[in-house]
Amino acid sequence: MPTDLSDRAPTIELSGVSKSYREAGRDHIVLAGVDLLVQPGELVVLLGRSGSGKSTLLNLLGGLDQPDSGSVAIGGIEITSLGERDRTLFRRRNIGFIFQFFNLLPTLTVLENLLLPLELEGKSTEAMREPCLEMLAAVGLVDRADSFPDRLSGGERQRVAVARGLIHQPQLILADEPTGNLDVGTGRQVIDLLDSLTRQSDRTLLMATHSQQVVGLADRILTIENGRLVELDKEGPA
Amino acid sequence: MKRLLWKSSLRHLQRHPLQLALAILGVALGVAVVVGIDVANGSALRAFELSTDTIAGRATHQIVGLDGVIPEGLYRQLRIELGLRRSAPVVEGHARLLIPESPTFSVMGVDPFAEAEFRDFTSSGAQGSLNLGMFLTEPGASLLSHETATNLEIEPGDEFEIDVGGAVRTLKLVGHLRPSGEAQQTAIRDLIVVDIATAQESLGLVGSLTRIEVIRPPGMTEAELEERITAILPATAALQSRRARASTAEQMTRAFRLNLQALSLLALLCGAFLIYNTMTFAVVQRRPLLAILRVLGTTRREVFLLILGEAVLIGAIGTLLGELAGLWLGRSLIGRVTQTINDLYFVVDVREVAVAPWTLLKGGLLGLTATVAAAIAPSIEATNTEPREALVRSELESRIHRVVPALSVLGFVLLACGTGLILLPSNALWLAFAGLFAVLVGYALLTPIATMVLMRWLTPVAGAVSGQLGRIATRGVVTALSRTGIAIAALMMALSVTVGVDLMVRSFRGTVNRWLEYALPADLYLSVFTAPTRRFSPGGVTIDPATIDTIADLDAVSAINLLRHFSTVVDNESVRAVALQLSPESHGAFAFRQGDPTAIWRRIEAGEAVMVSESFAYRRALEEGDSVRILSANEVFELPIAGIFYDYSTEQGLLMLDRSLYQRGWSDDGATALSIHTAAGTNLDELSDLIRGRLPPDLRVRLSSNRQLRQESMRIFDRTFVITGVLRTLAVLVAFVGVLSALLALQLERTRELGVMRACGLTPGQLWMLVTQQTGLMGLTAGVLSLPVGVSMAAIMVYTINRRSFGWSLALDLFPLTLVQAVAVGVVAALLAGLYPAWRMARTRPSAALREE
């Protein structure tokens, strides 16, 4: 099965990835031949202005979108050459997503939102109840397990989203502005949570953000300028 | 399928109960109409089968006369010479009792000695057993079912009078028929059993039988039997197997039933649109949600099955409810269907609702198929949801705008295909209906582009009328095209069905009305024909020449026309014919399709040619100048058709020939109808009394003025189309539900957008205006678009479907009122449908509307 990764966090390798969008009649180049190598277990932060291409890069990494050219390989599996179905299965199994707009399913309870990725992988939801509750305990929301998302505050929702992103123990976690919709304090909590949960289990985390709080935790800091990836010195100015 | 996915899906439906209910209602209505029509049709046919089964008994074959009768000697030949002793002679006809509202009875003459193997009903006399001596030897001795006799208060020994196609006959009850089972109870209710001699005498069929029934002897093959019987049959008689007989009724009413079924399918089509509409909304509304699912790793297939599953669920519930409602509807439609069948085809009395399992199965299959078919497009649409759309909020509507050109092309292709199907040189009715459906769907696919164009034109107008809000309203329609387009298409479909059916019925009515204007030039019409079937029993009662002379001698009578209705065999087929002796002032009653009327009349009156009705010619693909071969009693006539005339009285067609020819061929001087021209200033009532005074006392005639006759004809016409009206109403109802649900979903979907507007300072009143304007615009669009579609539909029905069904050419009349009405109904329906969402929007606090998730 090509979608299986080993238990170890994967190496991420982008080579020559280009992506452009057609907007208002002209091409807008977002990524122009990006190369990147991320080592297993690294926490990489993507800085940059809105529209600089951070989300596009994350989408390409998560297999949500396909590059115009170049390849994306995760753990040695070139996901850009997988079919739609295999890519979906790869994502389902190996990648956790956390969004700026939480993107919880409003029709499922908090617990059910956590259970869904597991169910999609074909695991018994009964057996998975306990791990989910443990995960909810880890994000401090075990008492809200049976609430619907619209009863939660923004911070609580994002904590649920983090829990959902990690519940199926993905080796790669992609977070797109996870704190963008939160106040500073709540954002901090969420970042700490993310950091501790990923570091604990030695997972690779790629996070797009413009929050300076995260920078301190990052192993590497990248930014996109004119479609190219620039590595910033960790101590250097953002 | 994943349980949580389902749960999420069900909760979504739960949270939109109104939408869900409307979608279910739409399917239910569509299925109900289909099932209802089927039940009504099926019950009528089943009742017919049941009565023929009871009356035909266990016969495997029957010998019938193509002109309605067979010579009685044939029975002796069959039974004695061929030794087919399992045979029974029958003389049968229809009669009514001389009481108001009498049901039509079947008078059945049998030979008791030949009966035992054929029929199951028992008979009994006053003291328990029947006096066969009385039954056989007393003229008029008859048996009625106990129930009927009791209801009519006829005791054994009582005499009662019946009207047999104009003649009054006295019968005497000598015993009761007893049913041998539940089903027979019904079948014998309207049955009068008499000895065959009494039947011949009462029905005017001395010397003839109406049929001979045969049970194939064991050990003889069907082919053998047919060969032996056919060898002795005269040219005017035919052998039918039981199967063939059963299908006659089916064939006779085929066009009628197919028309009803097609109309019911239109209702279902509207229902399918509704499902399409609902499911598309469900997809569009949930696109972000679907995108999240996709991000989380739900495959396209899973999404597809999820949406399809929802549709199937809605379809299943709707279908189930529809079946139940359909049974109820069928029950209430039976009366109307039966009335029409009785008016147009044959006598049948339906007392029981017959629900064939097939009916329910068909209704169920249609409901589910329509649902699934309607949901496939939205389901595919849902699978196209890109995961990244979860992250991007725009682009919801861009897709529909991209597919509009493709849809339009497909629409045009369907239109062309449909038109092609209709224009195919064929008489197949189903082809015409298939074409009609293709055209309708084609038009529906063109709705989005038509809407865009209309809105572009309307935007400046709307802007001029109500400024920025007006422009928002028109643009809103275009922006939300994926939703508004469907709503408009659904409403448009329903309105066009109304327009089409209405125009068709009115055109039909107009044509018949114009025909009646000239077809009844005389002042008084006298007819011995009172049977409810418009069918002449063979033989039958006639007015003798002496009586006609005494009427012609009356001072007030300026001219008199003689008609003799009869059945005969033309080109080996049973045909209704009329022998005419017309005064020249009555020639105008016939309008010929082509040719010089004077020349045509000259040839017909010389006995050199015949004329046939349009439907007669159409059914047999005959043209002016073609020859027909008529078997008369005395000789075979091979005559050309001099003219083809318009006639809307019977779809089976009529052949007319001159009375002199009839007298030569059939040696019969009688007439079945007279039409009388009167001197100026005659009091018709007084004349009618005078005429009645000169008729033999036992002759029952119908005497009507041309005005009464015209009214009566139109009354029957209108009765025939009542059921069409019912169906049309139901189709509109389905469409209304559709619009309501579409607009509701549309406006609810815009909650956030409207919330923003409210936040920007739009007052509740302005919001009302906005929503109302938008729904009104949609209604208007649907109304306007429905006009060409409705007119096309009417044209197809008038020029193709009616012609193929009945062989009549009708003129299409475009009644302006119908068109205006359609637009008005569209706008009003849309406004009504917009009321609730507008009210809800206006009531919602902006903050609540803005709240997410």
Added chain:
Amino acid sequence: MRWPVVWNSFLRHLLVLTVLSFVGCRTPPDDQLTDENRPVATASLELSQLLSGEAEGFRQATEPRQFLFPEDHGPHPDFRTEWWYLTGNLTSSSGRRIGYQFTLFRNALATEETPRPSQWATRQVYMGHLAVTDVDNKRFFAFERFARGAAGLAGVELEPFRAWLEDWELSSGDSSPPFQLQASAGEIALDLVLVPTKPSVLQGEAGLSRKGSEPGNASYYYAFTRLATSGLIHLDGRDIEVQGSSWLDREWSTSALEPNQSGWDWFALQLDDGTDAMVYQIRRDDGSPDPVSSGSRIGVDGARSALSWSDFQLEVLDWWTSPETGVRYPSGWRLRIPGDQLDLQIEPLVRDQELRLSVLYWEGAVQVEGTRGSTPISGRGYVELTGYAVP
């Protein structure tokens, strides 16, 4: 003789019959159903159950009349009942014995013939019975038919003579014998020529045969007691050439059995010395013979002499109970006519010759053995037994 009661009662019988005709209640499965063997009646009726009937309006046999031939071979429609009744004992060239019975009954359902336009209208109804006894194989076949005497379905015509019910027909080239009989039913067919070897005889008092003490309870009755018979009988798929002797009874009447009479035993015997004998014994309800019982014997030359009740003694020697209907019939007699020194033993050739038709009775071929004085004598004949089904 055959009792007029058969027909006097037929009217009543038909009341029930109609019910049956319309019902066909016991219709067997299609494949077993041949037209004639189908039982019309659900429970067969005993003739003598149906005795009374209004005689009023019909002509009655009250006094001797002048017989006219050939006219009297034809129908007498003003009398209620009439029949043409043939029985015969036949032998094939290989010695196989076969008995047959062919009867055409006429019954008038009304006293007046109303002139009506329909050719189907009639007051006359015909019933036909056809039976064959296959003596060697102890088999008995019986068939029944009905038809109205109209529309060419059944009737009796005189010139030429023709008495028919559908394709069953007794006919003559002109109005007088010899006759030809053609009838088939099921697997059985008869095609026989019947030549009288003796002139017809008038039974009773010059043709008036009294059945009861009431005047009018009598019939007009003549018979051909010996008809040389030859022809073909179709049986078991083969045509069998046969020869033998038949007996034709002609009788018409209106009246019925009297209330205290329950049935009768009737014997028609052809002895091998060329003489014939006919006796009948009417039984009263208590089982005792009615003194109106009588008979006759016909010499070789055809001369007839009457027998009154006191001239003969009839003794039942054996009984047989029908396994089908449970009815017990006498089955073996001793007939003595002391005046003729005749002492005869009469035995059924087959025990079961019960006609289980709409009318239930026993009519069968018999063998006669005995003595005239001291000379052995043998013969053949037919016996009819009615009234036994009454409990």
